[in-house]
Every structure is written in C-alpha cells, then in structure tokens.
Amino acid sequence: MIPYGRQNINEEDIESVVNVLKSDFLTQGPITPKFENHIAKYCGVTHALAVVNATAALHISCLALEVGPGDIVWTSPISFVASANCAIYCGATIDFVDIDSRTYNMSVEFLEEKLIEAKKIGKLPKVVIPVHLAGQSCDMEKIKTLSNEYGFKIIEDASHAIGGSYKNEKIGNCKYSDITVFSFHPVKIITTCEGGVCTTNDQNIYNKLYKLRSHGIVRNQNELEFKSDGLWYYEQVELGYNFRLNDLQAALGINQLKRIDKFVEERNNLANRYNELLRDKKDLIIPYQDQKTLSSFHLYVIRVKQNEGQDRKTLFEKFRNSGIFVNVHYIPIYRHPYYKKMFNEDDFPNAEKYYSEAISLPIFPGLSNIQMDKIIKIIDTPANFQNIF
Numbered sequence: 001m002i003p004y005g006r007q008n009i010n011e012e013d014i015e016s017v018v019n020v021l022k023s024d025f026l027t028q029g030p031i032t033p034k035f036e037n038h039i040a041k042y043c044g045v046t047h048a049l050a051v052v053n054a055t056a057a058l059h060i061s062c063l064a065l066e067v068g069p070g071d072i073v074w075t076s077p078i079s080f081v082a083s084a085n086c087a088i089y090c091g092a093t094i095d096f097v098d099i100d101s102r103t104y105n106m107s108v109e110f111l112e113e114k115l116i117e118a119k120k121i122g123k124l125p126k127v128v129i130p131v132h133l134a135g136q137s138c139d140m141e142k143i144k145t146l147s148n149e150y151g152f153k154i155i156e157d158a159s160h161a162i163g164g165s166y167k168n169e170k171i172g173n174c175k176y177s178d179i180t181v182f183s184f185h186p187v188k189i190i191t192t193c194e195g196g197v198c199t200t201n202d203q204n205i206y207n208k209l210y211k212l213r214s215h216g217i218v219r220n221q222n223e224l225e226f227k228s229d230g231l232w233y234y235e236q237v238e239l240g241y242n243f244r245l246n247d248l249q250a251a252l253g254i255n256q257l258k259r260i261d262k263f264v265e266e267r268n269n270l271a272n273r274y275n276e277l278l279r280d281k282k283d284l285i286i287p288y289q290d291q292k293t294l295s296s297f298h299l300y301v302i303r304v305k306q307n308e309g310q311d312r313k314t315l316f317e318k319f320r321n322s323g324i325f326v327n328v329h330y331i332p333i334y335r336h337p338y339y340k341k342m343f344n345e346d347d348f349p350n351a352e353k354y355y356s357e358a359i360s361l362p363i364f365p366g367l368s369n370i371q372m373d374k375i376i377k378i379i380d381t382p383a384n385f386q387n388i389f
C-alpha cells in the first residue's frame, strides 16, 4: 500500500518523546514554550502559540479577532472543512470566494469583485481566511492591500504550508496577515501526532489567544480584575477552552523541526520528478508553480481532463485497486450536506471544475523512485485495460 502522505519518524524523534516521559512534566512543562520559540524563530515572527490541532487554532484565531454572531467570514471552498467551521463555532456566517483556475487558491480577482458587491449591500467580511493549498502561498500582498481597503482581518490557513515561502520569506511570518495557522497532523509537513500553532506579530492578539487556549484563565497580577487572595490565586476572566499541546508532542515537534528544510526539499524533488514524468501527457495538468512562492508540496495534485481517454473516476479506481491510496483534496466545502442548503454550486464554477478533475498523488519524504514508477505506470495503462490475472 502506498498512502498519499505519511509521517517520517526517526530514532531521535522517539528518544525525544521518551525523555519527556521520564521527566517531571508531561504537559505544561518547559518543552512546549521551547517548541513555540523554535517555530517563531523559524518563521521569523514574534509569537507562536501551540494548541491541540489546527482546527482549534483556527477557532481561537477567529475568537481573538472578535468574530461573533452577525459577523461574516470568507474562505476558499477548496479546503478542509475546518477552514469554514471555525467561523460557525463563533456564531458567524461563512461564505466562499471561488478559486483561481491555475493555483487552485482563493482567486484575488474574485475576492475583489465580491468585496465590491458586498460593500454595496453592507455585507463585508470581518475576516478572510486564505488557504495555501498544497503548500503554495496565496498572493498575500494583494490580499493584504484589499484588507487595508475593505477593513477585514486575515487568518492564513497554512495547514499545508509550513516550510514554504512567499517572496523569499517564510510563510508564518505574518507580514501580510494578523494570524497564521499551521497543522501538525501526521500527513502534514512535520508532525506532533495532533497539533497546531497560531503565529502572530501582534501582542494583543497573542494575549487573547493565550487566554483562550487555557480556559480563559489569567494569573499575572496586572491582568487580574479583583484583588489577589494569595499566591494560589487566579481568575477566569472569559470563556476559554482546554486546547493546550502537551510536552510529549512538543518534544516530537522540536525534533521534527530540525528536518523541516530537508522534508520540504525532498518533497520538491519528488514534485520535480513527477513533473518530468507527467509533463508530456496531454490529458493531464500538472501543478502550476507561482514564481513568487516556494511550495512545501504537502500535496501533488494533478488534473485529469474530462472526455480525453480516461476520466478522473476511472483513474482513481485504478489507483485504489492497485493499492495506491491517492485522494481528492477537496470536496468543495459547500457540497457537504451540512453546508449544501446555504449555497449554490453554480456560484463556484472553478471549484466545480477542479473538483471534477483533481487527484492527489502520493508525496512524502521516503517515497521511492520505484514506488513513483509504479504510480506512473498506472497512469500509462490504457483505460480499457482489463487485469485478467
């Protein structure tokens, strides 16, 4: 079986976790803050706050930007459902901006058109959540310019994209956003089993995120509302959650971070090899690379053109029947039963077309040339070929 993505764990990763198990703290010890410092330094950002997963990171990011009932949040329809659910957790409404037909990221042109219309009817979004699909950054400078003009905040859903860069600077530096979110799920670039991070340069946002991660509790003398009763005293000043990452996970994260550039390089090498092998196939579209970005290549998405030889569904089945766990990223969020009643597919023609053609081929550090050749061979087998053996 070849999965579409998987973790890379070495002996040193295992040792780092075992060391925490033998130490005084399993959670809320010294390791999580250390992991946060490493992430902040790597990304070139002031603050990093580690949480249980990217879903929680998106949730408290919306809350920290004061998203609530009556507010509107926009994201890309071609993403994991978590990119949209975070707004709904806060009581806000969600809407989608159709994708660019080349990068598959939120289209900046459609974003601007939609903002112009929204302004006319007084329905501007409070927050926009661009998603860096497959690890390739959205055009953040342009989105930032629009945010200045229309007054929305920006959360980058960079769940796919740690290790990637935009205009030669690391994704996560928040130069063009209020908050960036990363995921450390095992299929992503680095892993902490489950885990996520919010990065920000804004002290005020960081303080809010910090409180929301741990029950809305404060301990610092200067943050207390009432007079302290003694050294044991703390206060819950708002409704927060228990979204803390533990020290076992953070230790794994610190060690994984040592190899992040190697992982991204290897993913890029794999993508280049796929490109070479697939470039001349006339019924396939290989990933477009925006010259302003370096993708971390969380995903390698090809598009199978309809009505020319084999279609996507047949090819997908051929892969799965051969033990190759390709996938489709993603079913447009508005197509899920929970969302369907609120949206009309006709409003997102690029997302619809993409969804009818996309397949994510396996890509992860450790994928061998032999495995890749097996994958390519499946594509080369004629559609009507019957395996009679």
Ligand SMILES: *Cc1c(COP(=O)(O)O)cnc(C)c1O
Pocket (backbone or CB within 6 Å): 052, 053, 054, 055, 056, 079, 080, 082, 083, 131, 157, 159, 160, 182, 183, 184, 185, 194, 195, 196
């Ligand atoms: C994986 C992913 C998430 C959720 O990440 P978790 O850490 O599993 O909660 C959110 N958004 C996108 C785009 C993702 O790919």
